[in-house]
Amino acid sequence: MTVADRPMLARLPKRRIRLGAILATTFIGAYVLVINLPVFTVLSGSLKTSNQITTDPLGLPNPVDFTNYIRGWNGVAVGEPMWVYLLNTAVFTVVAVAVVIVLGTMAAYAISRSSNWVSTLAERYYLVLYTLPFLATIVPLYSITGDLGLRDNPAGVGLVYAASWMPMTVVLMLAFFASFPLDVIEAAKTDGASEWRAFVTIVVPMSQSAVLSNLLLAFIYAWNNLSHTFPLLTSPTSLTVAPGILLFSSQYTVDQGAQLAGMFMTVIPLILAYAVLHRHIMESFRVGSFR
Structure with missing residues (x-):
């Protein structure tokens, strides 16, 4: 190998790295585009007429039509205004998240601090509940909530949802407390x-x-919840946003513009919550490592 060949060999790794960076950037860009396509479709469709939504679902609105938001906010004839659904959703979510976070954190800490057979049994009990499918409990839940007077009550159904989400919180917090520095507590x-x-x-x-x-x-899944709210909240005045949006679709007609506008309005609280807590979202995937 001559001296003249050395610069060419030295440039090969840089070219490979540059090519890898280009491929990675292209892949990430395509992935972000695909992920945001539904959001763009909802936002764009909420500003179109029904004819535009049908003929050009992926195009830009021309002209922009804001009447969809008026109809979406006012609701449909068989339902209630959107603010009623948002208020019910807020009550349902606040009750569910408060109970889950407070009791779930306390339960996980108590289990992690104990080393007897009771704590071991409790930990395995929550693991079993974590894997239990919701469809296996919907029939008894429907019967129990009716007997207790919790059906058609957003706060009551929020308690039911909190019990269903509790195993998830306990399992995640147990993973965190497993690496918690116990010497601080002992001190x-x-x-x-x-x-x-x-x-x-x-x-x-x-x-x-x-x-x-x-x-x-817990907030994201409670706000978007349909599995509990759809069968347990049947009265129009008690509906949350997820089943309330379904009222824009009937057997023969669908007000697509108003429905898409309603969808986008319900997403705004989630966007604000993520904007405030976005730094902590990745902690949910590595919550077992104490920092």
């Missing part, structure tokens, strides 16, 4: 702090990333 108890005070003043603040990650996940 606090040495200084005279009780178990409850150590949990409130030390464990909860140090578990902020894990708690916020679980809160964001």
